[in-house]
């Protein structure tokens with residue numbers, strides 16, 4: 345291979361990495377322009393046809409994606425059916441992700457935590473919060489006696505990894521929100537914990553950032569009725585901003601106190 349061409353290929357690869365492409369989906373590249381069907385030649389113009397009564401325009405019957413998602417979600421009668429329904433929902437994210445990341449933990453625990461979206465490790469393993477931020481989350485929660493194998497349940501706003509770990513778009517959140525609402529309805533938790541700004545904003549329908557929303561209980565309207573939801577900092581943010589661990593710790597203590605009070609009252 346010519347040295348100049350090799351440099352060009354390396355530069356293109358570097359740029360792709362910089363722009364967030366961090367995984368190859370197939371062994372060989374696919375030239376999508378070449379794969380496109382050839383454009384058909386327009387048919388020759390023949391003699392003008394006799395005038396026909398105007399045909400009524402045929403309107404597509406396919407509902408917009410969010411309505412289709414809501415219908416799929418509503419039809420799911422249990423968690424396994426909901427997972428299959430999500431896998432069926434049409435989304436470009438499904439084409440770039442490797443595994444659907446549905447949930448982990450104990451669905452009957454009464455405590456449901458909701459993160460943002462799977463990262464590379466979660467995508468590879470098909471489970472939420474298994475990468476470095478998930479390990480930090482596990483350590484933090486262990487410090488207040490919470491363990492995903494015993495007493496909480498975890499999911500994300502998005503079930504598929506956005507390419508390059510970019511922030512979910514509003515359209516992606518809108519598409520998957522009906523599935524999350526049905527997820528909450530099927531699990532029927534007593535408390536929600538919203539991990540990070542994307543989760544808090546999506547569920548609280550708030551404009552404020554997570555630093556304003558965190559540290560207190562809000563009320564989320566769900567199909568299972570209004571539920572108390574604690575907004576807190578995302579563990580990935582804590583990895584980047586260790587000084588914020590003080591606030592996260594105070595949120596954890598608030599969670600512990602509320603759970604203890606709730607247990608005592610039951």
Ligand code: URA
Pocket residue numbers: 459460461462463466471472473474475477478500580
């Ligand atoms: N960050 C999230 O918000 N969710 C995961 O599952 C992993 C990282």
